[in-house]
């Protein structure tokens with residue numbers, strides 16, 4: 001059968017990536033890898049909405065940044081532990097996503113994007129004016145503390161594996177959403193809204209639910225960000241952050257599973273390892289983006305998927321053809 | 333042909349239904365009662381308002397005036413996605429499958445809905461794997477079991493229509509509204525679809541828009557002829573085909589060529 005073979009290949013891939021993740025902090029700077037996870041998770045959240053519901057949000061930075069501020073504030077000012085802080089940030093970010101989503105899903109296409117953009121700008125403005133965000137200075141020196149009472153996050157390796165663990169759980173949650181009755185209905189709606197209605201699915205409800213789940217994962221990424229980097233700033237709620245996540249997703253592959261994480265890896269690598277180039281990084285990123293959009297529209301992982309399918313089909317065809325099979329056996 | 337008891341309550345009924353697009357009436361003052369477990373055909377020239385009529389019945393369009401009743405209940409104000417949940421399922425004139433989903437997934441998204449699985453994001457599809465067996469049975473019914481893993485978009489036209497019927501059947505609807513199910517089909521496929529409808533009609537009501545009059549003749553208990561948004565005649569096939577107004581309308585050049593002889 002076709003499907004099991006493909007899912008087996010995917011399983012091997014995930015196992016290999018997991019191993020890489022375990023070994024990574026001993027080879028490269030843990031902060032660098034954690035940054036990939038934080039923005040990778042953010043991009044996965046964005047992709048859930050864009051890649052699977054077909055809704056392009058231009059305001060996801062609002063959920064990411066709000067959660068970052070909320071978690072940072074809870075830890076720094078209220079003295080809460082990071083686990084409770086993260087929970088608080090996710091709740092607040094999800095609540096905000098509920099409000100923004102309720103407005104945005106009333107419209108489709110470019111109007112949807114504009115509403116999310118406008119509401120995110122409102123959030124940015126509020127963050128700028130509110131004293132407890134620290135304004136231009138940001139919310140700094142957020143001490144990590146003890147996670148679940150046992151993990152001392154001030155130890156870099158402990159922080160790494162907690163971050164890795166949260167990332168994996170969140171990614172598994174994403175996979176569950178995609179491979180659920182809801183996930184199937186969502187993909188169906190993206191494919192043909194009228195047809196989905198005629199089967200009894202309510203597009204507003206599907207969209208709203210997707211928006212909330214996506215906002216929730218984006219908020220989790222933001223909360224994770226403030227714990228890992230120990231600060232939140234205006235740039236987290238800025239529209240540039242919303243744009244960044246679109247770039248990562250497109251780069252890695254819209255509608256793929258692990259693609260957005262790969263996009264995060266590429267962008268983070270460019271930013272951190274080419275930072276000596278200063279402003280040029282932005283231009284290089286821009287150029288890569290253009291090449292991506294023109295050259296391989298499905299993104300890196302999307303193209304790999306297509307290639308894999310092609311190879312498999314080629315192989316299947318060859319196996320089905322007795323002449324070729326015999327020739328191959330003779331060759332061996 | 334099954335004879336339906338005219339005194340029984342119609343399963344679906346509309347009264348004085350109208351729809352105007354900026355002053356142009358696509359459907360005007362249409363009153364039709366669909367008897368339970370009957371096949372009711374709606375015929376008429378292109379532009380007569382048949383598709384608009386379907387869109388009104390399924391709430392894809394909001395009527396300008398008039399009312400719709402299902403099992404005696406007023407459903408004029410319902411949302412389009414609540415209609416299928418009452419047991420009324422429509423198909424589209426232009427074939428509507430989910431092209432990026434596999435053939436099996438097309439049926440599955442429909443079948444899971446009938447089993448009460450729709451918005452649950454925490455349930456694993458793997459837990460519902462036995463759905464696949466049921467869905468394969470639906471596919472087998474329309475001869476698509478070998479195409480289950482293909483993307484629906486890659487199917488030839490006739491098979492797309494067959495898939496559409498399979499997804500409709502997977503919801504076990506009480507009423508099926510089929511908008512030109514045999515349009516653009518070859519002789520063989522038309523036979524297959526006719527058989528499917530014969531099979532489906534046994535325990536449900538079917539409203540059928542159809543250009544192929546042979547199909548209409550074979551299947552229908554009752555026929556409504558529409559013209560310029562209005563009901564011209566309604567009755568049995570024999571009554572309708574002998575009605576001078578219908579003959580005039582069909583010969584009067586107002587009609588599409590492919591209709592043939594009435």
Ligand SMILES: Nc1ncnc2c1ncn2[C@@H]1O[C@H](COP(=O)(O)OP(=O)(O)O)[C@@H](O)[C@H]1O
Nearest residue numbers: 353357358376377378379380381382383384385
């Ligand atoms: N959305 C719309 N806006 C304006 N006119 C429409 C619309 N939909 C249908 N019409 C018009 O209504 C008439 C009936 O169309 P339709 O219901 O598709 O006819 P049929 O299905 O019988 O061929 C046509 O003249 C068509 O141009």
Ligand SMILES: [Mg+2]
Nearest residue numbers: 382383384425
């Ligand atoms: Mg039509």
